[in-house]
Amino acid sequence: MIQCWPGSSTRFLPRSVSDHSAAVLRLGDVTNSRQHHFRFLSIWTTREDFLPAINAVWQQHIQGSPMHRLLRKLKSVKDLLKNYHKHNTSHISTRVSDAKKAWDIAQNSLNSNPTNAGLKEAERRTATDFARLIHEEEAILKQRSRIQWLQYWEIGSRLL
Template identity: 30%
Template sequence: MEEYGFSGIVISLQFKNNIIREYITCSIDSGDGRFSSLCTIVYALNQMTSRRILWRDLLTFKYNVNGSWIIGGDFNAITSYDEKIGGVPVSDADIEDFQSFITISQLLHIRSIGCYFTWNNKQDVETRIWSRLDRCLVNEDWIHLYTTSQVEYLLPSCSDNSPALLIIEDDDDIEGKGLFKFFNMWVKHPDFISTVKSIWEQNIEGYKMYSFHSKLKKLKHALKELNKKHFMNINEQVLRSKDDLADIQRLLSEDLFNLGLIVREKECIKKYDRLLDCESSYKQKANISWSLERDKGSKFFYSIMKKKRHLNRILTLYTESGTRISDRSGIITKIVDYYKKLLGNSVSTT
């Protein structure tokens, strides 16, 4: 174990002797205690057999990780055909093998900007190869702790690979309101109609469009309260409802024509079906297709939702002249100036 410290960051490196590995892991902790994570740097070999050993080792390591973890570097593999131009075509087996590793490990790509192709062989036009070999993957704990993070792949300069700049913003410092999204599950709740009616029947003075806009704003807050009151921790509600139904059916199996148990079974089935419908609405929220039903409602599932919810945040901006802006005030000023220039200035109508 060796430790290095700089700029308030402490890095602990763990080395294993007499073993040739394609990755190295370190622990990174900030001096102010606001950041702490395991970080694994990968440099995969060219042979698929060697990479399979690497995938296996990383999976074994992942199952022993408690806390946030980021893994990045040159994986020497791609996830789709559009991640390579030139050279010998990549085989289906290579792509499927890497995709399978990412799926099984339940690691997520963090948002990336900058150079799409992170590697090239620096050769002439006829033999030039471009490929996206570098990437950063994170576990669900990273998503929950450091949602507002991204990796920027910079210009490669003299290297074959683009350097990766990891940017992590503090969620507490992010200003602005989240987008409002309507969920179909609300419509099936018995309080939905009365909630909408109570808002829509209010008398609001002013122009029709002002009245319409005001009611929509009030309805948004009312529906958020409805969601908070009845649909929070939906996965736990589904599990409890399933257990309640199983308990009733066990009792009913010993008393087949018990009227009270039959009525309670119907009520439990109705509640369980309703909660399952609500849970499936989170699929709508995540906007993702799930191949495995066991993922629905899991911690990994909610990590996907949180990751997608923050994709619209801008952490880095380049001006027309190529100047890089990363401070929040500068980004806001540049965006406002752009739209002022685009939309023009207000003029007097008198």
């Protein structure tokens, strides 16, 4: 049961006159004690720069036993993907919102001067960026919901 409530604790009060003592059970706030674990986002695999980046890390020459080389390469890939996430997919909802605002601004600029080729290209570019980001956000949220569902299912099956 400790896996379900990792932040829980119990404090036993003094017995006083009885041979029984009261216990104060604190279940804790699971969200505050939660560590952020590495999660692989499947959307990364659809980007053009993903495989070349992984291949570059995997081709590094590392000295040591085969197990040591494997572990070092896996750690390097994990570090690369954390950095990749930081620069490409973190705070995706904010990025989508910003891209939508940029697209709205580009559309308004184009509406005021519809024959300007530069404004047409800027509107097309911002529309493409927005479409890509909205697709990535959807994929990330879909994967996150599957993870949550599996976690709830696992907790429910332990309680049965």
